[in-house]
Amino acid sequence: MTVSSDTSMIHAVGLRKSFGSKSGETVEAVCGIDVDVRRGESFGFLGPNGAGKSSTMRMIAAVSPISGGSLRILGMDPATQGPQIRARIGVCPQEDTLDTELNVRDNLYIYGRYFGLPRAEVRSRTDELLEFVQLTEKAKAKVEDLSGGMKRRLTIARSLINKPDLLLLDEPTTGLDPQARHVVWDRLFRLKQQGVTLVLTTHYMDEAEQLCDRLVVMDKGVIAAEGSPLELIRAYSTREVVELRFGIGEHEEIAPKVEDLAERVEVLPDRLLLYSSDGEETLAKVHERGLDPIASLVRRSTLEDVFLRLTGRTLVD
Amino acid sequence: MSSTADDGSGALPGTLIRATWVTDYWLTVYKRTWKGTVISSFVTPLLYIVAMGVLLGGFIKGDPAKLEGATSYLSFVAPGMVAAQAMTTVFGEVTYPVMGMIKWHRTYFGMIATPLGIPEVILAHLGFVLFRVATVCAVFLLVMTPFGVFESLGGVVIAFFAQLLIGMAFAVPIYAFTVGLKDESAFALVFRLGMIPMFLFSGAFFPVSNLDAPMEAFAKVTPLWHGVDLTRMLTVGNIDGPMVLVHVVYLSALVVLGWFWAVRRLTRRLTD
Numbered sequence: 136m137t138v139s140s141d142t143s144m145i146h147a148v149g150l151r152k153s154f155g156s157k158s159g160e161t162v163e164a165v166c167g168i169d170v171d172v173r174r175g176e177s178f179g180f181l182g183p184n185g186a187g188k189s190s191t192m193r194m195i196a197a198v199s200p201i202s203g204g205s206l207r208i209l210g211m212d213p214a215t216q217g218p219q220i221r222a223r224i225g226v227c228p229q230e231d232t233l234d235t236e237l238n239v240r241d242n243l244y245i246y247g248r249y250f251g252l253p254r255a256e257v258r259s260r261t262d263e264l265l266e267f268v269q270l271t272e273k274a275k276a277k278v279e280d281l282s283g284g285m286k287r288r289l290t291i292a293r294s295l296i297n298k299p300d301l302l303l304l305d306e307p308t309t310g311l312d313p314q315a316r317h318v319v320w321d322r323l324f325r326l327k328q329q330g331v332t333l334v335l336t337t338h339y340m341d342e343a344e345q346l347c348d349r350l351v352v353m354d355k356g357v358i359a360a361e362g363s364p365l366e367l368i369r370a371y372s373t374r375e376v377v378e379l380r381f382g383i384g385e386h387e388e389i390a391p392k393v394e395d396l397a398e399r400v401e402v403l404p405d406r407l408l409l410y411s412s413d414g415e416e417t418l419a420k421v422h423e424r425g426l427d428p429i430a431s432l433v434r435r436s437t438l439e440d441v442f443l444r445l446t447g448r449t450l451v452d
Numbered sequence: 453m454s455s456t457a458d459d460g461s462g463a464l465p466g467t468l469i470r471a472t473w474v475t476d477y478w479l480t481v482y483k484r485t486w487k488g489t490v491i492s493s494f495v496t497p498l499l500y501i502v503a504m505g506v507l508l509g510g511f512i513k514g515d516p517a518k519l520e521g522a523t524s525y526l527s528f529v530a531p532g533m534v535a536a537q538a539m540t541t542v543f544g545e546v547t548y549p550v551m552g553m554i555k556w557h558r559t560y561f562g563m564i565a566t567p568l569g570i571p572e573v574i575l576a577h578l579g580f581v582l583f584r585v586a587t588v589c590a591v592f593l594l595v596m597t598p599f600g601v602f603e604s605l606g607g608v609v610i611a612f613f614a615q616l617l618i619g620m621a622f623a624v625p626i627y628a629f630t631v632g633l634k635d636e637s638a639f640a641l642v643f644r645l646g647m648i649p650m651f652l653f654s655g656a657f658f659p660v661s662n663l664d665a666p667m668e669a670f671a672k673v674t675p676l677w678h679g680v681d682l683t684r685m686l687t688v689g690n691i692d693g694p695m696v697l698v699h700v701v702y703l704s705a706l707v708v709l710g711w712f713w714a715v716r717r718l719t720r721r722l723t724d
């Protein structure tokens with residue numbers, strides 16, 4: 136059973152997820168999203184806490200039943216073909232589900248057996264994957280003795296044990312220090328080059344820019360925009376941004392004085408953002424006006440700016 | 453492409469096959485934990501036999517007419533203790549360890565991300581509980597054999613299989629109860645108001661006819677009484693056919709109802 140190249144790996148139309156709470160009202164976690172992920176692409180859900188990313192991922196993982204709309208994974212219906220779908224995807228959940236009482240190798244071995252793979256096959260894949268995520272020397276270590284980054288790599292290795300067509304990564308590097316994040320990114324990049332379809336969620340714009348060919352910006356259960364990182368930046372932001380830092384509480388009152396210098400001005404509690412095509416020129420004009428910020432910075436627009444434009448809020452609060 | 457043997461159907465054969473894919477997990481668990489269970493599973497029962505059956509029993513000159521066909525207090529209490537041991541083993545296995553799989557270690561969440569579904573997860577876990585009941589009760593029955601408390605070999609063998617049914621009659625419903633719990637605070641009540649009173653008053657140590665009429669009626673609805681009575685009939689060789697049927701139907705009904713309840717509650721718990 137293979138999916139022809141023109142079929143999408145994930146096809147969702149009007150996908151919804153709601154949770155009934157104890158008090159009776161329902162929480163609408165995902166409010167009708169359309170998603171289409173093609174073979175070999177890496178696709179991201181970028182959004183802040185509570186955007187509905189994990190709820191979406193659990194539906195795609197054929198674990199959580201959908202509340203509305205339609206969803207096809209690898210051309211199959213998760214409601215009726217859950218085991219077949221799950222046999223062909225790899226899942227790296229937001230919260231680790233490693234068995235902390237088993238050693239590193241046994242975690243991979245046991246998990247491989249859940250797929251009904253023959254013992255010898257699982258053993259050889261286990262060794263390969265330990266090598267791939269650079270945990271060979273830790274094979275006998277207990278999971279609880281691993282660092283956060285190593286645990287994450289082990290979870291990624293585990294999710295690859297069935298040689299999945301589609302890999303789902305829910306916040307793969309949240310909580311890791313910068314160095315550990317780069318190691319994880321490097322591994323994911325290799326998988327991407329091998330042609331594995333990656334779907335990941337993140338609230339880090341740099342992660343989305345590094346890893347995603349295409350992404351959706353998600354907020355409060357809906358998709359606010361969709362495109363490649365570059366397309367999104369072009370569509371929703373300017374080429375450059377000037378960041379101005381004044382004294383605390385001064386930003387509101389200074390904003391009107393620079394409004395005409397940029398295409399758009401955002402007021403944040405700790406700084407002003409001036410969106411323009413030429414940052415240096417804009418900054419020079421700010422100085423000409425006799426304004427004297429404590430600190431200033433010219434940078435390129437990022438997905439963070441896209442998110443701010445779309446939602447009026449920052450990604451990481 | 454993965455090369456699993458899975459046909460993906462939700463049908464029973466597929467479920468049974470997939471449940472066996474969890475065997476290596478449970479083997480690893482048992483390899484790690486069996487040493488810790490030796491005393492409670494295999495040594496404590498022996499101490500009970502010696503203390504209650506042999507030493508205490510030596511003082512009891514019970515009216516043979518009231519011993520439900522047993523020829524001595526020892527042969528009366530031995531089957532009661534086997535059935536009670538099947539029960540206590542199960543209570544230990546399907547309370548805290550099950551909660552651990554959901555809440556503390558999240559092991560089940562890892563399992564259901566694979567082709568395994570909820571029924572497979574439950575089946576495999578209960579299979580392990582069955583294995584525990586089988587080993588504990590087999591050892592118990594073997595240890596008691598030299599005391600001359602069994603009438604016939606056939607009776608003991610069937611009594612062994614009866615322990616598996618008794619074990620599951622407790623295991624499945626309590627498992628179902630556990631998987632819906634938010635935290636472990638209810639377990640103290642389960643043990644104090646459920647297991648211990650049943651252990652003491654369901655006919656394992658004295659005939660329930662010694663109780664007041666209402667208490668006796670109450671004792672006779674507990675699953676343990678059905679288990680004890682069934683086991684005793686088999687080991688003392690005093691079989692009442694219709695009563696055997698009642699016991700088997702009652703205990704089987706608990707297994708079946710418990711199964712549907714367990715699937716429903718675990719589905720709600722894990723896949724919301």
Ligand SMILES: Nc1ncnc2c1ncn2[C@@H]1O[C@H](COP(=O)(O)OP(=O)(O)OP(=O)(O)O)[C@@H](O)[C@H]1O
Pocket residue numbers: 154155156162163164182183184185186187188189190191229338724
């Ligand atoms: N099992 C549940 N029961 C009730 N409400 C839930 C449940 N799971 C999620 N929610 C709610 O649904 C909304 C979306 O949650 P979700 O976990 O999908 O967000 P997220 O984008 O993954 O956020 P985070 O970055 O914090 O992981 C939140 O309001 C959350 O409280």
Ligand SMILES: [Mg+2]
Pocket residue numbers: 188189190229305
């Ligand atoms: Mg999440």
